[in-house]
Amino acid sequence: MKKIIGRRERITLPDWKLRMIPAKVDTGAYTSSIHCTFVEERKIDGEMILFYRVLGSTDRKYKDIIHHTNDYTQKKVKNSFGQAEVRYKVKTKVIMFDEEFEAEFTLTDRSKMRNTILLGRKMIQGRFLVDVSEVNLSQKSKI
Structure with a gap:
């Protein structure tokens, strides 16, 4: 049964040590996205590794955490202004309603x-x- x-x-x-971060549900967007203040590809021991920092400039406690992965792709997306751009896409675990699942996020400023x-x-x-008339229903289920 689907939750609301x-x-x-x-x-x-x-995986990114981010707890209870506010997010906007956007049914107009196909892929989820997260604010990224730094992204860089590096070749290490013959393998491409993506280094990135999420939420760095918006929250001081996360500003110095650099994550890395070799499991990433690039995706062409239209931004909120209708312009096409290429973004890196990474996977991470998400927890909502005390359930954990994997999701993809594009990294963008x-x-x-x-x-x-x-x-x-x-x-x-x-x-x-x-339900667009509600907010934070995943938290209200715990009350």
Whole structure:
């Protein structure tokens, strides 16, 4: 049975040590995205590794944490202004309603946007229904 989420939810991203971070549900976006302040590809021992920092400039306690992965791709997306751009896409675990699942996020500079994290259709589909009149329903289920 699908759970109902609101237009905004707080999510936990345990691999990135981010707990209860506010995110906007965006049914117009296919892929989820997260604010990224640094991204760099490096070749190490013949393997390409992506180094990146999420939420760095929006929250001081995360500013110095650099993550890395060799499991990433690039994806062409249209940004909120309708312009095509190429972004890195990474996978990570997400926790909502005390359930853990894997989701993909594109890394992009969202410093000029109100929301640092957008949850797109690919993550929502098959798991959740959206009630746009509500917020933080995944937290209200614990009360």
